[in-house]
Amino acid sequence: MDEIFIISNDRFHVNKKNFFNSNKNTFTIISCFKKLKKIYLIARTSRQREKFRNKINNLKLVNISKIYRLREKIKEKKTLMISLTPYNFLVACIFIFMGVKKSNLFLFLRSDGYKEYSIKYGKLGGFFYYVMLSLIKKRFNIFTCSASIKGVANSRIIYPSEITKRWLINRKKKN
DSSP: OOEEEEEEEEEEEEETTEEEESOHHHHHHHHTTTTSSEEEEEEEEOSSOOSEEEEOTTEEEEOGGGTGGGHHHHHHSEEEEESOOHHHHHHHHHHHHTTOOGGGEEEEEOSOHHHHHHHHHHHHHHHHHHHHHHHHTTTSEEEESOTTOOSOTTOEEOOOOOOOGGGGTTOOOOO
C-alpha cells in the first residue's frame, strides 16, 4: 500500500505544507500513515487557523467536489473513514455509488455515536445515527472502541490506552 484516502469530518486550514486542525486525535491517526507516498484527506476546509499544527509533506487535502476526478484511484486504494457523521456519510455514499469494494473501505468509530447523537439531539438524533450506521455497516469494515455496537459483521474492537493503578505507582510528588 503506497497511497490511502482518509475521510474526516474535521475542518482543516492549509498554509503551504502546514495543516491546522482543532482535533489533535485526527492528526495522530493521519500520522500513522506518514510513510506512505501519498495521503489524500477528504475533509472540510477552514479559513482560519485552528489550534493544532502539523506538517505532513505527503498529505493532500481534497474537497468533496474533486472526488469524481479521483474516482479511478479511489476504486483501487484503501479508504479510512474517521467517525460517522452526516458529512462522512455523504462521502461514503459517493464512494459506494462509485463502486468501491468493501475490502477497500474501513470505518474507525472512536466512540459510541448512537449515545452521543441521542444525548445531543434526542431520540431523533439517535434514530438518524442508527439509520446511517445501518446503511454503512454492510459496506464497510468497522474498527471500533465500543463493544456496544450490535449487528456488525466482522468488526474489530480496538482498546485505547487507559490510565490504570499502575500509572500511579512510584510517582514523584511535585515540589
